[in-house]
Amino acid sequence: MRRSAALALTLMVCGMSACGSPGPAGSPEPGPSVAVPESAGSASADPALPAGWRWESYGGVEVAVPGDWGWGNGSQRLSQWCVGPTKEPMVGRPGAATLAGCPGGEPDPATLLANTGPVVGLDRTPDPDGVRDEGDQTTVRLNGVLVTVNAPAELRGRIVKTIRRVDVDSSGCPVTHPIAGDPRHRPAKPVEVTSLAEVSGVAACRFPIDDAGEGGQPRLISSLRLDGAAASRAIQAVARAPLGGGPDRPAECLPEASYGSELIVLLVTSAAGRSEVVVRYSGCDHNAFDDGVTVRSLTAEAIAPFITGPNTVLEFSGSDKMPIIQPSAK
Structure with a gap:
């Protein structure tokens, strides 16, 4: 079972019953430092981007979509198309899905716009590059990424034409980062976040943890700037978040799963140049903002700007973090 699936089960269990009161805040174990090469990039205007559209990044591939499309669970929308009435246009990334037995047919009902609504699904694939059309769907395999486009024919063609391979995406995020391969790592050039002045930009780069799949190193899930x-x-x-890290409950998880399934690396541009802050939030231990000098506790105010839109968190462990990661959930 993939780690993400296991953690999804943890979340569902915690969501249905109390998992105990929050334990004392802790700090992640000190880990080795590692650097990632400097990379240029920003969300500035791109001549290849249609007016009013935006880029979406996943695993070394970008695709453009209309700017008013939302975000959600692509696994649920495409594989479980018969569940739920909401079919608003969205970009979907992998997530836990229900197990309803949606009926088959010719063409595959999951390829029909009437069943799925407009959606661009992003996922990894071991298959070679290629393109396939069925029903109202075009699938493009590129660089180990599967882009599934369900949309009216003219719009589908426009979306498919934007699909491109990238090493650094339009937010300024590299496709891979060493910390994703070993979440114990800390920023290689430690800079205390409270010392940062003249902050002009932040790229929030969301990576899976230790889930390289067929392509080697773990690859970018999503980004925002x-x-x-x-x-x-x-x-x-x-910088205002309390010192010490957390919330953590290390007794409630296996050590090998304690970091969870994903993390975010913040690439901060300021008077100090570029620095990094690692945001660990998806596991039952080691949760913190980590600038390489100090660890700070997760708070709803501090994490909110980095887990919205394309970085919306679909899976995490621990109901104690629900008010932090999903404060609007009831």
Whole structure:
């Protein structure tokens, strides 16, 4: 079972019953430092991007979609198309799915717009590059990524034409990062977040943990970028977070799963140059903002700017983090 699936089960169990009161905040175990090569990139205007559209990044591939499309669980929307009435346009990434037996047919009902609504699904694939059409669906395999496009023919063609391979995406996030392969790592150039001045940009790069699949190193799940005043406010909120890390419940998980299934690396541009903050949030231990000098506790205010839109968190362990990661959930 993939780690993400196991953690999804943990979340569902914790969501249905109380998992105990929060334990004392802790700090992640010190780990080795590692550097990632400097990379340029920003969410500036791209001549290849249709007006009013935006880029979506996954695993070394970008695809453009209309700017008013939402985000969600692509596994649920495509494989479980017969469950749930909501079919608003969205970009979907892998997540836990129900196990309803949706009926088959010719063409495959999951390829029909009437069943799925407009959706661009992103996932990994071991299959070679190629393109396939069926029903209202075009699938493109590129660089180990499967892009599934269910949309009306004209719009589908426009979306498919934007699909491209990238090493650094339009938010400025590299496709791979050493910390994703070993979440014990800490930023190689430690810079205390409270010392950062003139913050002008933050790229929030979301990676799976130790889930390389067929392509070697773990690859980027999604990204977003904040610039100017929004970036400065977001980093100030991190700097205000309490010292010590957490919330953690190490007794409630196996050590090999304690970091969870994913993390975010913040690439911060400031008067100090580029620095990094690792955000660990999906496991039952080691949760923290980690700038390489100090660890700070997760708070709803501090993490919110980095887990919205394409970085919406679909799976995590521990109901104690629900008010932090999904404060609007009831």
